[in-house]
Amino acid sequence: xxxxxxxxxxxxxxxxxxxxxxxxxxxxxxxxxxxxxxxxxxxxxxxxxxxxxxxxxxxxxxxxxxxxxxxxxxxxxxxxxxxxxxxxxxxxxxxxxxxxxxxxxxxxxxxxxxxxxxxxxxxxxxxxxxxxxxxxxxxxxxxxxxxxxxxxxxxxxxxxxxxxxxxxxxxxxxxxxxxxxxxxxxxxxxxxxxxxxxxxxxxxxxxxxxxxxxxxxxxxxxxxxxxxxxxxxxxxxxxxxxxxxxxxxxxxxxxxxxxxxxxxxxxxxxxxxxxxxxxxxxxxxxxxxxxxxxxxxxxxxxxxxxxxxxxxxxxxxxxxxxxxxxxxxxxxxxxxxxxxxxxxxxxxxxxxxxxxxxxxxxxxxxxxxxxxxxxxxxxxxxxxxxxxxxxxxxxxxxxxxxxxxxxxxxxxxxxxxxxxxxxxxxxxxxxxxxxxxxxxxxxxxxxxxxxxxxxxxxxxxxxxxxxxxxxxxxxxxxxxxxxxxxxxxxxxxxxxxxxxxxxxxxxxxxxxxxxxxxxxxxxxxxxxxxxx
Amino acid sequence: xxxxxxxxxxxxxxxxxxxxxxxxxxxxxxxxxxxxxxxxxxxxxxxxxxxxxxxxxxxxxxxxxxxxxxxxxxxxxxxxxxx
Numbered sequence: 001x002x003x004x005x006x007x008x009x010x011x012x013x014x015x016x017x018x019x020x021x022x023x024x025x026x027x028x029x030x031x032x033x034x035x036x037x038x039x040x041x042x043x044x045x046x047x048x049x050x051x052x053x054x055x056x057x058x059x060x061x062x063x064x065x066x067x068x069x070x071x072x073x074x075x076x077x078x079x080x081x082x083x084x085x086x087x088x089x090x091x092x093x094x095x096x097x098x099x100x101x102x103x104x105x106x107x108x109x110x111x112x113x114x115x116x117x118x119x120x121x122x123x124x125x126x127x128x129x130x131x132x133x134x135x136x137x138x139x140x141x142x143x144x145x146x147x148x149x150x151x152x153x154x155x156x157x158x159x160x161x162x163x164x165x166x167x168x169x170x171x172x173x174x175x176x177x178x179x180x181x182x183x184x185x186x187x188x189x190x191x192x193x194x195x196x197x198x199x200x201x202x203x204x205x206x207x208x209x210x211x212x213x214x215x216x217x218x219x220x221x222x223x224x225x226x227x228x229x230x231x232x233x234x235x236x237x238x239x240x241x242x243x244x245x246x247x248x249x250x251x252x253x254x255x256x257x258x259x260x261x262x263x264x265x266x267x268x269x270x271x272x273x274x275x276x277x278x279x280x281x282x283x284x285x286x287x288x289x290x291x292x293x294x295x296x297x298x299x300x301x302x303x304x305x306x307x308x309x310x311x312x313x314x315x316x317x318x319x320x321x322x323x324x325x326x327x328x329x330x331x332x333x334x335x336x337x338x339x340x341x342x343x344x345x346x347x348x349x350x351x352x353x354x355x356x357x358x359x360x361x362x363x364x365x366x367x368x369x370x371x372x373x374x375x376x377x378x379x380x381x382x383x384x385x386x387x388x389x390x391x392x393x394x395x396x397x398x399x400x401x402x403x404x405x406x407x408x409x410x411x412x413x414x415x416x417x418x419x420x421x422x423x424x425x426x427x428x429x430x431x432x433x434x435x436x437x438x439x440x441x442x443x444x445x446x447x448x449x450x451x452x453x454x455x456x457x458x459x460x461x462x463x464x465x466x467x468x469x470x471x472x473x474x475x476x477x478x479x480x481x482x483x484x485x486x487x488x489x490x491x492x493x494x495x496x497x498x499x500x501x502x503x504x505x506x507x508x509x510x511x512x513x514x515x516x517x518x519x520x521x522x523x524x525x526x527x528x529x530x531x532x
Numbered sequence: 533x534x535x536x537x538x539x540x541x542x543x544x545x546x547x548x549x550x551x552x553x554x555x556x557x558x559x560x561x562x563x564x565x566x567x568x569x570x571x572x573x574x575x576x577x578x579x580x581x582x583x584x585x586x587x588x589x590x591x592x593x594x595x596x597x598x599x600x601x602x603x604x605x606x607x608x609x610x611x612x613x614x615x
Contacts, residue, residue: 410572411571433574461576464554493610531548
């Protein structure tokens with residue numbers, strides 16, 4: 001029977017096997033709708049060509065089944081990325097260019113992006129903000145070539161201190177560059193107190209009192225208390241004292257005593273008068289004693305120098321007429337001037353005549369020779385006399401002790417009876433003596449009391465002991481003619497014996513007895529050498 | 533203003549081999565403590581002198597220097613001068 005004669009009914013169920021179907025014999029029309037189940041499809045049998053365009057939707061993908069390789073390059077657009085879904089971990093390092101950052105607006109131009117601790121960052125101007133990740137307190141500087149920062153500066157700000165600290169340069173510097181100079185102002189709660197400014201000059205200015213305190217001019221002249229420079233450009237310091245008729249210290253030197261800062265000395269000015277035309281001022285010097293400054297020396301406006309005296313000029317103009325120097329010791333001490341030699345040679349006090357000649361240099365002088373222990377008196381350039389350890393030498397070429405005048409004294413003495421007879425002697429006038437060196441010159445005016453004593457007369461009580469040699473003298477006047485021609489003989493025991501030199505004397509040895517002078521007044525003199 | 537006068541034995545000198553004592557008695561006048569004048573009176577004490585009435589300072593020196601030997605020597609000198 002021909003195949004075309006067997007109907008579907010003539011085929012038993014399950015009678016047609018796969019072997020009875022020729023290859024490629026079953027078309028899609030022979031398949032019932034929904035007849036091919038998953039099991040009837042070979043694994044990997046469905047190729048991309050068997051899937052209709054746009055036929056696969058998201059429900060046919062297993063979660064997590066699409067890997068990166070099945071997404072075409074450039075296939076994921078911004079629309080396919082959910083909002084706020086890309087975290088910073090999805091962005092590669094250094095992958096975001098400046099163009100992808102917000103460009104800001106005109107109001108944020110030049111400002112920096114600031115972190116806000118939980119809030120959105122904001123553009124802000126950098127004022128006192130500290131830039132993180134730099135060394136403590138250092139300020140960032142600009143590059144000078146672009147709108148970029150260069151690096152940390154050596155300028156440190158640590159409230160309230162601003163410091164330039166450089167390790168690479170010898171000196172740190174601050175430059176204030178204005179059209180007319182630079183200025184630094186010091187304020188106290190917004191009130192200006194002091195200013196330092198400089199242009200062609202340098203000025204430290206007291207803004208409270210509107211006064212310059214220190215001024216340095218362009219020629220280097222320093223002025224304190226004024227902006228007027230010294231009268232001579234070579235004079236580099238002027239200190240101004242705002243007085244016109246009184247006196248005041250100008251410069252004070254201080255020291256530490258027991259840890260306290262105390263004044264030790266000062267220089268000052270004393271204005272002689274207020275007349276600007278006379279411009280007369282005195283320079284004063286003071287030292288401290290007992291806790292306060294006291295003037296010790298001054299140079300008066302007329303050049304007179306005074307030590308421990310405030311009116312040296314008066315001693316010349318109203319006193320002795322000699323100008324120059326007046327020295328007075330501090331209160332309670334003797335005044336004096338010491339000329340100390342630089343070695344043991346000597347020193348001098350010279351009086352020159354002002355002629356300008358060579359002779360002026362040694363016209364009149366007083367010089368000390370410490371080696372020979374001499375004080376020489378010069379007149380007209382030569383030593384005219386000198387003092388040595390032996391005394392006064394009128395002849396300056398002779399320094400022998402024997403020729404030195406080593407003593408001079410005047411005084412009185414009391415003539416007494418030297419005979420031992422206790423004769424009363426009346427001194428009509430005070431007896432006197434003058435001793436020049438060893439030579440003693442005595443004067444007496446005595447009256448012997450009436451007596452009948454026969455001892456040899458003599459006056460005792462002489463002022464100096466007699467040397468080995470005798471002395472002698474005369475009685476120049478007596479009140480009795482019979483007593484004329486009496487001489488004196490100074491001898492043993494420093495007694496002045498009276499003798500009659502015109503005769504042998506009643507005692508045979510020219511001595512006059514006491515009774516021969518009874519009631520006689522005698523005025524006489526005698527000289528003798530004193531014992532040493 | 534106060535004037536004062538005082539006596540000072542301002543020089544007591546021992547001179548010569550016989551230890552004669554030279555005494556200078558100074559009369560000092562002062563005004564308000566400052567010396568105005570100083571005038572001198574002198575005398576000599578020999579080793580045989582009576583010094584009992586001399587000021588203590590003078591007497592002390594005389595007693596010190598006038599030993600018996602000095603007194604004897606002086607006595608011999610005086611006696612010798614008489615001959």
